[in-house]
Amino acid sequence: MAAAILAMVPSYISRSVAGSYDNEAVAIFALVFTFYLYVKTLNTGSLFYATLNALSYFYMVCSWGGYTFIINLIPMHVLLCIVTGRYSSRLYIAYAPLVILGTLLAALVPVVGFNAVLTSEHFASFLVFIILHVVAFVYYIKGLLTPRLFKMAMTLVITVGLAVCFAVVAILVALVASSPTKGWSGRSLSLLDPTYASKYIPIIASVSEHQPPTWPSYFMDINVLAFLVPAGIISCFLPLSDASSFMVLYLVTAVYFSGVMVRLMLVLAPAACILSGIALSSAFDVLTRSMKFQLSKLFDDGPAISGNGSPNGSSASTVNTSSSKNEKTEKSEAAPKEKQSKKNRRKDKEVTESVSVKPKKEKRLSVLPLEASIVSTLLLIALGGFYVVHCVWAAAEAYSAPSIVLTSRSREGLHVFDDFREAYAWLSHNTDVDDKVASWWDYGYQTTAMANRTVIVDNNTWNNTHIATVGTAMSSPEKAAWEIFDSLDVKYVLVVFGGLVGYPSDDINKFLWMVRIGGGEFPHIKEPDYLRDGQYRVDAQATPTMLNCLMYKLCYYRFVETDGKGFDRVRGYEIGKKHFKLTHFEEVFTTHHWMVRIYKLKPQKNRIRGKLKKLKSSSKTSSTLAAGRKKNPWQ
């Protein structure tokens, strides 16, 4: 059931277009596989699975930085098991090899390296590793000694152990505290403290995937699963095993993380799918069983002894009484709980709504009315159908359109905006192979792949200064920008402009991030210079700095001549500065809908060397021309 749900969850479809996939799609497989193997080891206590688990953890480390989620979640679960007194040798086997082998393997990955033992993200796993050993030791001693001796030993161990522990922890804390970020990487910190990124690392906050999600995005990505998940949690609590407690823990942490970043919805999706699968299958289990029982009662009316020979089937009355008794006992059990918390009450409601499984012995006795079970089965099927319809819709409409080719529906039919590829094809065919193209980093990969040109910054640029340099150039006046680009050996500058057709995610809307990131490295770029009374605008109210910066000029160059007013359809107003000329850049290509504009850096004019060169080259061409024309066979 969970697999069927997972197979079409929109959250994953969003990560793959037309059969190609992101590295995150691989990573989520590795993540879930690691969890599966962990649970498998926990259930079987087999070293074989424990080893496999470490290997799949290695796979996960290779594929995604999100592996820290595993190395924190599993220790959390282990700790939970220990605290709730569920320690067993299986738990030890599941955890200890994973930490040792997994850390060794993770350290082999170049990006991770010694971070696998040095950073705070991995600290929890080692702490829990130590605690686990202490607990294992205690259990071992308990088996060896008599209770009286054990008590004595226990006090001894606890005092010594605590002292050692405190010493170690103190050293560690001192070490960790010496670093400014407390040993946490920026990414993890932005997860733990959602406001961290927007305060300190604008580049992380600038990515739309790193914004907190909205409620509609939850509904879009996991749809009806959002309603099934609570039922699944209840199923996990009846009865609570090691595996089901792990599921609950996984879900809770994933919900928190997805609440911080849209991108981590991807981590939530498998948990939601598994829990909804549990909820659905147990609901169907209860409903179909009671249906079956009721039907058999209908057909085998009378005192006749039924052929199956089971006492339950033979006399319905005893079952009914016992079942009603059972419900009574259940209620009486539930009564004190109800007082405890509202949550429990809600859960019990759901129990009576029969979405959950009852413990084994009660299972065969709980019976619902026939009509109710038929209706709720049909409703559940309808719910599933709704989910399928939504997934197909999401796959077809929302996620199948590549972001590089935009379409709009009009009365005449589908209108295709293929401007990005138009520009990239132009770059790839009509510029020199060695020319460098500067653009904001969002278009870096696309330019590299589709236009086959070197870019200054791309989506994987780690060097913040690089990105800041381009941001600074874009927010500087023309002359300064020309100098920056010239020093970077840039020939062409590419900007994305949506003002003509109303494409909202264009460079003008991203511009403030360029200013922020640029200003982070180069203090002469100040964000307030670009804002009028704290508002970002490019109309007549805009600041002169804004109206003179390169980005504004490149985007709106000769834009006013299209309609005579310069009405920007994205921002919804007329632009501030309408008539201006470019002195250091020249327009070399603009796509059909003006979405991509490419400018070339003009060569410097007043340099003598350049002049000479130019003269030489022009004389050369003229001479060849003359020679070509002179070549006359008839003379």
Add this chain to the structure above:
Amino acid sequence: DIFIPVVENAGSEPVSKVLLAFPNIQAKNLAAIRAFGTEGKVKGLSSVLPIEVVEPSGVPPELTFFSASLHKPLQKGKILHLDVLTVFTHFLQPFPEEITQADSQLVVFQDSSHYLSPYPVKVQTLSIRLPGGRVESYTKYGNTKLVDSELKYGPYEDVPPFSYNPIIVHFENNNPFAVAKELIREIEISHWGNVQITEHYNIVHGGARLKGEFSRLDYQSRPYARGVSSFRHLIARLPARAHSIYYRDEIGNISTSHLWSDSKKTQLEIEPRFPLFGGWQTTFTIGYGLPLQDFVFSADGKRFLNITFGSPMEEILIEKLIVKVVLPEGSKDIDVSAPFPTNQWQEVKYSHLDIAGRPVLVLEKPDVIPEHNLHFQVYYKFNNISLLIEPMMLITGFFLLFVACIAYMHTDMSISKNSPSYLAKLQWDEVQATVQQIQGIFHQCLAVHDKLETSLHDLSRTGDAKSCKAARKAADAQFKELAKELKPLLLSVQSSPQSYQIWPKLDDLVAKERELQDKLMARHATVVDSVEKKQRGQDIENRISSQQQKIAALRQEVESLLEYLSEI
């Protein structure tokens, strides 16, 4: 790009050949030359004359000579109408070589107003048809006329051989100068019923280069004034019944294309991603499938492909055309007949499931123009049985895979037969099997219990104590038998080292079951006894009520134990 129709008169001795002369610089760019001869004055059937390059002695080395051989020698005094069609490429030079977006493209045409001929010429005129538009300048001689867009020189009379009178025409020409630097046409024949054609174009605008800015604003607001020298679409005339047509480049489908088709032809209008200005270039690929029976025929035990050589594009000059004919795997005796000389060689192409590879015949020809769009034939031998090789390979492969799977499932692959884990597994399997048997026995026991129960029911209705006793006896016998069966099984389970988990449960089960049997028997006996002693029903119930409860409890325990076992 200019063709020169020429009429020649010859009159002396019988001649069988006519010499045609061109300056080397023109001959270098000569793409096609064709001569049609008609004897007599009647405009009758004209026949194509074979033409070859000759080097007669005693002529200037700057000239290249072609000789057209006549079908029959021309008698003295007879008149021959000879039409010669020549096509030159790169004949028009753009001047100026660089223009801005707004400029029109001007080109220069250079030739001689006198026909360059090794023979004396009696009367000759030259007319040049221009594409219309502005004429910047032209060389003026005495009898030169410019009417509309046609420029006329002549008539000149009695011109001596090898006379040359240079002229230059400078005029506006905004026709698309589409030049394919290289075109690779791949024609792949599949005898399953398809001829797949894939054409890779590398197109450049061969006219005057664009200088300075390209402004989309100017181009969009006044496309005819600003951007007149550019072209934005090409038209391909594909054969009728072409299907699965696609138009793409290396970054995906290009959405700007239109297709019309009727029973005679399929017309594809393709628009490159951006308008092409002078010097701009682009690459793209078009592909389409054609029905096999329209293009591949068989004759004399051979098959042959009959298809056009050049590109389906209109008005395009191809500087280098490579035609690759991919024949199906297993084709033999490959032979080609083309209407003009080409470079030929053979390659091998490997596609899915190929073993020997597919033979590929490659034809290469420089400077291909629409006049070269003639049919050519490729002859080859192919056996239809070869078609089945690839499906059979697949079937065999899958068959072997499944056979291997079956074999794997039926063999024991463990390395060591003595390893403890292997032995343990074997023992465990054995234990499981015996436990299942034991379960069966217990279920039989429970069935016997039910029988006893029913006999009691019957007793309470009928009061027939005898039959009840008989039932008890039978049950007793059955219990004994089952116990006998059970004993060896239990022993085997107990002896097995793998049963340490189940054994206590099993032991418990046996004990409980025995107790249950005894209780049942005892109750049965008491009931039957009391019925025989004619006691009241109430008393009986009182007497056995305690037993009843114990029995029920035991029964539940036995069942839960059985369930536990079955879960293992």
